[in-house]
Amino acid sequence: MKILMVVPAIAAIYGGPSQVVLQLARSLGRLGIEVDIVTTSANGNSHLDVPLYRWIDRDFYRIQYFDFWNFGDYRYISFKLTQWLWYRVRAYDIVHTHALFCYPSLPAHWACQQHNVPYVMTPHGMLEPWAMAYKYWKKWLFFKGLEQPAIDRAAAVQALCESEADRARSIAPKTPAIVIPSGIDRADFDRLPDPERFYRVFPETRHKTLILFLGRLHPKKGLDLLASALPQIRAELPQIHVVVAGPDSIGYLPKIKSFFKKVGALDAVTFTGMLQGELKYAALAATDLYISPSYSEGFSLSVLEGMASGLPCVITKGCHFPEAASDRAVWEINPDPVEIAEATIALLKDRRLAREMGDRARQLIFAEYTWERIADRLRSLYLTLGDRDRLSRSVRQLIL
Template identity: 45%
Template sequence: MTARDQLRVLVVVPAISPVYGGPSTCSIGLAEALGRRGLQVDIVTTNAAGPRNLPVKLHQWIAESTYRLQYFRRWGRFEAKLSPGLMTWLFRHVTDYDIVHGMSVFNFPADIYCEACRRRHVPHIIHPQGMFEPWAMANKGWKKRVYFRWFKKPQLQRANVIHCLTRHETESIAALGVTTPKVIVPNGISPGSMIKGNANAFLLRYPLLANKTRLLFLHRVDPKKGLDILAASFARLHNRFPNIHLIIAGPDPVGYWSTAARFFESKGCAGAVTYTGMLTGQDKADALAAADIFVAPSYSEGFSMSVLEAMAAGLPSVITTGCNFPEAAEAKVALEVPIDATAFAEALASLIGDLPAACAMGQRAREFIFQNYTWDQAARKTHEVYTAVLNHQPIPYQSDMPVTETRELERRAV
């Protein structure tokens, strides 16, 4: 353990633009909360923002409330986020820190910080953010399998800890044959920084949505988010409840909306769908305030920030098992269904058919999130993990999966 008064933590994240959704923005929430605990936290990232680059100051520290942030230039427009400047900086400065917490996996910054830590003997934690879930691994499958086997798996094995968001994520990684200790520390929200939404302001911008029962999809527009499932479900529901309207809000970093829009057109319900594009800040808060029900039909999630935000805003929610949030269903604060259009439609129908009961569920959801899923709670657990790693103590918050089951998953891994 360092003799310095404050623990120095470096957070490496490939990009923090809102276009990348929760996996990028959660690094800010965790860094802020760690800083509130008295840790010295620095974030390094690239200026990548989908096909564009953020207009930000490069290669200099920007002081935020409880942490510092430095952007490095992305080379070209590659989604691998190549950044020679970040690579050079990491190899020069990684030893300035007691521990490195790296976000994401299949990209250039994630590979470079692992190598810099290995060569400079700096303890480090890898935070895959759900990228080893089976659906995610099957996407671009053969490339990922080759890359994982020969490059990424050795990096995972050399890490001190793997930061998982759910028990299911620990199982998925164990099934890949990775034996590194895995801790479960889920994402959170910051109740004090939540923006109060104004439903009327949103409806002034979209007057045709007034007097409708409004369903909200607030995610990246991406194949894994289940818009094909949602289209089939919504078409069934619209025949039964003609007064419903679907709001789709989120960035489209891979240009998928043109494909997704055809799902609704082919089902004959596109007229009851509004796509707003990406919403942030007050606009996002207004959309949450205007919604009656939140939908998350995902095939795969790490631990969805959108679901947490919606439940914290008091919305009743229908989520799939791909969202990896069984605790919400067990607490009866959300409806969880299989990844299936019929099941999703039936769950939504039960909420639409009894909106007062749905509203009561939303209020229970808000209390549940505030009690169990905040960034301050996540930071406390993460701080304890850092301390254990640096002091060579037993690692807390490891999965409660029986050792025999873990070893069986690792043994069966190919």
């Protein structure tokens, strides 16, 4: 089976959703599925230094980059990618697009409709009410004119959580919405590196009680809520120090700093930028508590990473992980500064409670949320849709 994945941008600066595509492609490839990725060379305000318009072989998949240009909020416009999709989608059994409100998915959907190729859409949280309300009028026009017809004609929507599936079903009742979440590579978490590596790079974090936020810097991530909660936390735990680790692709860092400065806590925060590889895992090893104070998420990869590291995790209901809350593997709260402070203080003052929660979290992730399991579920979806499409084509040929 041959799958084409279409994603607007794949650079690490775009955070979890882009990286999920690479992990999915690699894991599907290991299962014998032939996977190609097409994307743009976007890298924030610059371009990736990569060859364009030719296949690059990676572990178990291929990727091809295309040049692009931006027009205001309408980004990743690539006419060469459009042309390529129009003539090449027929070579694939299924096309899988990632993200809404971005140009590259549009010609992919149109080409699939023209050539009768089934396609799967993954919104990555962009159907959530908070996300839809952000820049509402532009999104409403875009959605009604372009995204709604695409969802209506999709073979399926891959939802990352039940709430996203429910939202998709309410928008397009005739399109199947299947929940297949993100995952982690267990090997990355079997044994975390020595935290000393993180302390050497960020010495101000040494001998502190560390709270880690791991994710891209964006208004929906709720760092304003964490800032508002920090004075109450510091009053009970003076040694607390917050690590904000993530890329800033929209110039949001000055605003975040202003949140902490306003409450007199900027000295208790380290902004590391994006952490990758061993340094990221060393940060997880050094951390006492992971926090995701988000207003809205699709399904946070960094939450899975915090849990897989065996950390006590405080997450909001906007993270859409009720399964973890029901297993007492996380402390789930409303996106509210008082609740953030109370949960954080309770866990950091009761080490046994924190350790037991971290152990349950690690067990849950290793049992249910590894890329091997996720890829197997996605392969089953592809095979089901492929069989259905081949049957449909055979019937049409018989009629003709």
